[in-house]
Amino acid sequence: MPDGLESVDDFLARVLADLRPAAAVDLPLMDALGLVCTEDVSAPLSLPRFDNSAMDGYAVRRDDVLAASEAAPVELPVVGEIGAGRAGPSSITPGHVAKIMTGAPMPDGADAVVPYEWTDRGAQRVRITQAPGPAQHIRRAGGDVTEGEHLISAGTVLGPRHLGLLASVGRATVSVRPRPRVVVLSTGSELREPGEQLGADSIYDGNSYLLAASARRAGAVDVRVGIVPDDADAFLTLLHAQLDDADVVVTSGGVSQGDFDVVKAALRSLGTVWFGGVAMQPGKPQGFGVVGEQRVPIFTLPGNPVSSYISFELFVRPALRTLMGLTPAVEPTTTATLEGSVASLSGKRQFLRGRYAVASDGASDGATVTVKPIGGTGSHLVGDLAASNALIVVPEEVTALEPGAQVQVVLLDRGTHG
Numbered sequence: 281m282p283d284g285l286e287s288v289d290d291f292l293a294r295v296l297a298d299l300r301p302a303a304a305v306d307l308p309l310m311d312a313l314g315l316v317c318t319e320d321v322s323a324p325l326s327l328p329r330f331d332n333s334a335m336d337g338y339a340v341r342r343d344d345v346l347a348a349s350e351a352a353p354v355e356l357p358v359v360g361e362i363g364a365g366r367a368g369p370s371s372i373t374p375g376h377v378a379k380i381m382t383g384a385p386m387p388d389g390a391d392a393v394v395p396y397e398w399t400d401r402g403a404q405r406v407r408i409t410q411a412p413g414p415a416q417h418i419r420r421a422g423g424d425v426t427e428g429e430h431l432i433s434a435g436t437v438l439g440p441r442h443l444g445l446l447a448s449v450g451r452a453t454v455s456v457r458p459r460p461r462v463v464v465l466s467t468g469s470e471l472r473e474p475g476e477q478l479g480a481d482s483i484y485d486g487n488s489y490l491l492a493a494s495a496r497r498a499g500a501v502d503v504r505v506g507i508v509p510d511d512a513d514a515f516l517t518l519l520h521a522q523l524d525d526a527d528v529v530v531t532s533g534g535v536s537q538g539d540f541d542v543v544k545a546a547l548r549s550l551g552t553v554w555f556g557g558v559a560m561q562p563g564k565p566q567g568f569g570v571v572g573e574q575r576v577p578i579f580t581l582p583g584n585p586v587s588s589y590i591s592f593e594l595f596v597r598p599a600l601r602t603l604m605g606l607t608p609a610v611e612p613t614t615t616a617t618l619e620g621s622v623a624s625l626s627g628k629r630q631f632l633r634g635r636y637a638v639a640s641d642g643a644s645d646g647a648t649v650t651v652k653p654i655g656g657t658g659s660h661l662v663g664d665l666a667a668s669n670a671l672i673v674v675p676e677e678v679t680a681l682e683p684g685a686q687v688q689v690v691l692l693d694r695g696t697h698g
């Protein structure tokens with residue numbers, strides 16, 4: 281690598297080397313969405329719990345209505361009504377029927393359900409014009425899930441359907457790897473909070489929002505602390521005040537060669553944070569290490585917004601996923617046909633912003649997958665960043681690519697499932 285830079289892959293491997301999944305905790309179901317389940321869940325009860333009706337209609341003894349037809353309806357007395365969750369007759373005797381609603385328990389003695397559509401919907405007596413098949417419209421106890429049956433394996437990433445199933449069998453909590461708490465600090469005396477008055481040389485702090493939102497999108501809990509001026513003591517005081525609550529710290533700015541590069545100045549003396557260059561563009565200046573007695577991992581990302589964001593996607597996101605027990609990356613890249621030409625620096629992996637699109641080409645046998653470069657290479661271009669949905673990866677040894685080239689693409693905006 282040029283100039284003593286570390287390769288992207290080596291740096292990522294070094295970042296991930298000491299990270300382990302967090303200890304499991306029991307969480308209420310709605311807090312477990314997108315998290316990795318750490319228990320093998322078996323069914324504490326059967327589903328359905330009891331035989332019940334799949335239709336609104338009448339619970340009947342099939343033998344009583346076998347002869348029913350449009351021309352010669354069978355008329356029978358109705359002994360009552362059974363609604364889901366409402367008490368009603370628990371049995372019928374031969375020659376009688378009970379009204380029954382979808383989901384209501386089948387009364388003893390009944391062995392089929394006649395839907396309303398095959399009747400005159402009578403309340404005291406009912407005329408039935410068609411005979412049901414054996415056990416028709418009965419949903420059997422245990423027909424879906426049997427008590428004791430294996431439902432969810434440890435390692436499953438819990439989605440809405442898993443949570444629905446857990447709730448359906450009565451589970452209020454589930455054991456999962458928790459969301460890491462990510463403290464986000466922006467450094468820079470030029471920064472102001474959105475909504476505040478700007479001075480002649482000040483700018484709004486976009487990065488803490490960009491990074492905190494990225495952390496949340498990755499499944500973490502974001503703690504957006506906000507702006508710290510370029511003052512090493514103020515930075516260290518604020519940082520240490522946050523550590524009790526932090527699983528990971530992410531800072532932006534103050535890590536290059538500038539005279540006021542506060543993060544580097546403040547953390548270097550600790551001896552636990554590495555600063556150096558990674559062979560990529562944007563995102564060359566990087567820092568990573570641990571801080572505080574709890575040895576909380578810290579990422580010191582470069583201040584340029586695009587550099588910060590791409591560094592998050594490439595290094596912080598895999599780290600958060602590792603802490604959450606997820607694979608560091610799920611299919612991070614795909615291939616697309618380049619629309620337009622690009623130039624790149626030799627010796628650095630370049631990540632260009634692009635617009636990825638999949639177009640169906642009608643009757644033919646596939647889709648056209650393209651990616652179009654957006655804007656320039658400047659790492660201050662937040663407008664172009666927001667307009668992109670992918671990063672075009674130009675390998676270290678490649679300096680130019682022509683239209684039609686097959687390129688690797690990192691898709692952005694992935695949730696915890698990939």
Ligand SMILES: Nc1nc2c(c(=O)[nH]1)N[C@H]1C(S)=C(S)[C@@H](COP(=O)(O)OP(=O)(O)OC[C@H]3O[C@@H](n4cnc5c(N)ncnc54)[C@H](O)[C@@H]3O)O[C@H]1N2
Pocket residue numbers: 466467468470471483484485486487488532533534535536537538541562563564565581582583584585587659
């Ligand atoms: N002499 C050198 N200068 C620079 C080098 C270098 O190798 N030698 N590297 C350049 C590269 S590459 C990058 S990236 C930046 C990284 O600089 P820092 O991490 O020290 O960041 P700052 O200097 O604090 O800020 C850089 C730039 O980004 C703006 N910024 C910072 N924070 C925010 C924020 N929260 N929201 C919006 N914008 C932010 C800041 O105003 C600067 O314009 O260094 C190059 N220089």
Ligand code: MOO
Pocket residue numbers: 560561562563564565582584587659
């Ligand atoms: O490499 Mo810097 O990170 O261009 O912006």
